Amino acid sequence: MKIFIGADHGGFELKEKIKDFLVKNKFETEDTGSIVYDKTDDYPDLTINLAQKVTATPGSKGIMICGSGVGACVAANKIKGIRACVCHDTYSAHQGVEHDNMNVLCLGGRIVGYELAFEIVGAFVRAEFSNEERHIRRLEKVLKLEN
Numbered sequence: 001m002k003i004f005i006g007a008d009h010g011g012f013e014l015k016e017k018i019k020d021f022l023v024k025n026k027f028e029t030e031d032t033g034s035i036v037y038d039k040t041d042d043y044p045d046l047t048i049n050l051a052q053k054v055t056a057t058p059g060s061k062g063i064m065i066c067g068s069g070v071g072a073c074v075a076a077n078k079i080k081g082i083r084a085c086v087c088h089d090t091y092s093a094h095q096g097v098e099h100d101n102m103n104v105l106c107l108g109g110r111i112v113g114y115e116l117a118f119e120i121v122g123a124f125v126r127a128e129f130s131n132e133e134r135h136i137r138r139l140e141k142v143l144k145l146e147n
Contacts, residue, residue, distance in 0.1 A: 002060040003125060006032040006050040008043040008072075011065025011109030014117055018063060018107075021118050027125060032062075044075045051079035054103055061097075061125060062104040069108035076104045080146060088112050090123040097127035099135050100142075 003022055007015035012034060022029045032050040034041050043066040054062040062084075064072040069086035076084035084104035087093040088111055096102035105124045107117060129135070 001125070002028045002030060002057055004030050004032050004050050004053045004057075004060060004062040005064075006046045006062070007034060007065035007109065008041050008046050008067075009034070009037060009039045010043070010067030011069075011072075011107065012037045014107065014109040014112070014114070015063075015065050017114050018065070018117055018121055021121065022125070025122070043071045047072045047075040048079065051076045051082045051084075051104060055079060055081040060103070063107065063121060063124070064104060065107045065109045067108060067110045069106040069111065073104075073106040076106065083142070087120055087124070088116075090119050093120045094123040094127035097124060098130045099138075101129045101135075101139050 005015055005019055019029055019031060032053055033046050047064050050062045050064050054060050066072040073084050073086045076082050082104050083102045084106050085096050085102050086106045
């Protein structure tokens, strides 16, 4: 599975740490930017880039980091096919995938520390959609709203 990871200036430092964590744990990872710290960048531009790569790559997931995670989440959910959520705990990170087929995890670079972020990311990337009838039924209702 391919993991796309991106961040604006508010999440840049955490992105670099998570990228190392993913590579160390043998996940195929692509950094979608910012590649260098730029205090003038804007989260919507970076989020759209990441979200479009996720939708164009079946079976992939994305991790987008801004200062709080909220702006990235709002922007990501504007892209058809993206189901993004801010998760600052492990339960939400895996349950969002298992029950809701979440494909983009949003984190706040100014909210979570490295060790907690590694646990959250691990829960997210290792989780799989349950394919239970009730979860499929609910996902179909969400997808209807999107269309």
